[in-house]
Amino acid sequence: MNPEPRNSRVSETPDPPSRGPQLSEQVAQRLSDAIQAGEWGRGARLPTEAALGERFGISRSVVREAISMLRNGGLVTSRRGSGSFVAESPTVSLRLAIPDPDLQSVVEVLELRRPLEVEAARLAAERHTPSQLRRIRNAMADIDEAVEAGLSGVDQDLAFHRAIAEAANNSHFTAVLDFYNRFLHQAIRVTRTNESLRDTFMQQVVAEHQAILDAIAAGDGEAAARAAATHLEHAETRLRQAPTDLLERVEAQRGSASISSTESTGGNSR
Amino acid sequence: MNPEPRNSRVSETPDPPSRGPQLSEQVAQRLSDAIQAGEWGRGARLPTEAALGERFGISRSVVREAISMLRNGGLVTSRRGSGSFVAESPTVSLRLAIPDPDLQSVVEVLELRRPLEVEAARLAAERHTPSQLRRIRNAMADIDEAVEAGLSGVDQDLAFHRAIAEAANNSHFTAVLDFYNRFLHQAIRVTRTNESLRDTFMQQVVAEHQAILDAIAAGDGEAAARAAATHLEHAETRLRQAPTDLLERVEAQRGSASISSTESTGGNSR
DNA sequence: ATTTAACATCTTGTCTGACAAATTTGGCGC
DNA sequence: GCGCCAAATTTGTCAGACAAGATGTTAAAT
Secondary structure: OOOOOOOOOOOOOOOOOOOOOOHHHHHHHHHHHHHHOOOOOOOOEEOOHHHHHHHHOOOHHHHHHHHHHHHHOOOEEEEOOOEEEEOOOOEEEEEEEOOOOOHHHHHHHHHHHHHHHHHHHHHHHHHOOHHHHHHHHHHHHHHHHHHHOOOOOHHHHHHHHHHHHHHOOOHHHHHHHHHHHHHHHHHHHHHHOOHHHHHHHHHHHHHHHHHHHHHHHOOOHHHHHHHHHHHHHHHHHHHHHOHHHHHHHHHHHOOOOOOOOOOOOOOOOO | OOOOOHHHHOOOOOOOOOOOOOHHHHHHHHHHHHHHOOOOOOOOEEOOHHHHHHHHOOOHHHHHHHHHHHHHOOOEEEEOOOEEEEOOOOEEEEEEEOOOOOHHHHHHHHHHHHHHHHHHHHHHHHHOOHHHHHHHHHHHHHHHHHHHOOOOOHHHHHHHHHHHHHHOOOHHHHHHHHHHHHHHHHHHHHHHOOHHHHHHHHHHHHHHHHHHHHHHHOOOHHHHHHHHHHHHHHHHHHHHHOHHHHHHHHHHHHOOOOOOOOOOOOOOOO
16 A cells, blocks of 8 residues: 555665665675674674664565575575574685586696696605505596496596595695586596597506506605606597597587586585 | 474475475575486576476575575576576586684695696796786786885785786686685785794795796796795795794684684584 | 573564566567 | 567565574473
């Protein structure tokens, strides 16, 4: 029964929501700024949704959307019945678009990965625990097994490299390598499943893997680094040898499958 | 005493929302899964919020929250009046918590950064454009300027390293280094502002920077890599020389932020 | 007096309905 | 076919209500 414009209710507008792109985004931005300005310290409970709505002159829905953004950004956490809190450990996030992979972008990613894997191999040689070394060996055996079973062995290959990164005992290596693995997964698979190349390649790959493993087992960091560097250089060479093939296959796959993955919401504990 | 499910209103439940942690999260997960399963291809418009609500047996609010999560995760985009669409280029995200910096975590990050900066220096030597070299020189001059002005020069120092990463002409290097810079910013500042150490340190730092710059300017990738490696090893040494100082300062900064009762069971599920 | 149990209150999560704003669609005249 | 306008569609925002869970207070019990 009140067809008046929606903002006439505010006799004294507490804060005129400036017309703009997205109201909830503006609010999220202002809240984010306020948090980083230290208005509420780490772990502090921030005002209730109703209070924030009044403060910004908006409805609770918008406040909830804004807080949802901050929550997804890792800046706040919410507990039902209790409130929303500034995160104890704010997070920064690095995002990577996953377009249709082309040779250029794959090469760029490999360029970044190479020094990381080399260093990871060096650290793994120096720090690996017995169980970690065992896991690397198992991963290598899994590759053979998968290949003999006629599979591409891509997942097992990635698992091998991941086991090495784990043995470096520095979680950042696994995190970054996992991150870029999501990007490389498809591209690697494309080259590896190329039938004509697989047989000759696999011999090389196995030998190179063995060299890395031996160096790590021997605790020789320098040798492990060299072996890893060699392996990755050869991997790039192998990739470059089948560029047309790569592009063909990618093109064929474009229509149906959307390659991607985002962990928008974290893992469920149960 | 009557725990009748709140969904008794639905005579035929289209899809019983299983009891769980967060309803909207479940829906977001299921939507994410459906997208990755290819139910809707890239750029496709997904069903209206009302339709999704009916499909999952939930209200539009929850659908909106779920879609909001996916949107923040870079998986979908929404256009008012038009609909919500699967993103053309989905993204993966890497997240890093920024706790109160302790020596251990800083060292781990530096361990990851070192091979990246070394490789970036090598690539910069081989690929830099004249304007990029100019920018590196300017950044180095800015450090001196800032230090003479009594500032810490931290921002200028980071800008110097960033200019090198830019000259590598591989965007992933700048992205990852920027990412970890957010983490290191505070820690570096703490050590650098240590008055007693600054004078002697700055001479070393300037000399090491100069060596990197000369190698890059000469186009000598190997020399640039060596100079960068030396610089970063020394940086870690300098950091380790003032561990107590670091911890002191960090402790001093914690006071301002009210650290309320830390729930033992609290933890963070994400 | 201390511990335990019930209660009142507060806060976020979800539901429902409505309207606003922007886009898409269809029809109409030409 | 093309341009223009109105209607239908869809997301964004508002408003109010209840449910679910957490917190703090009070009363009871030992």
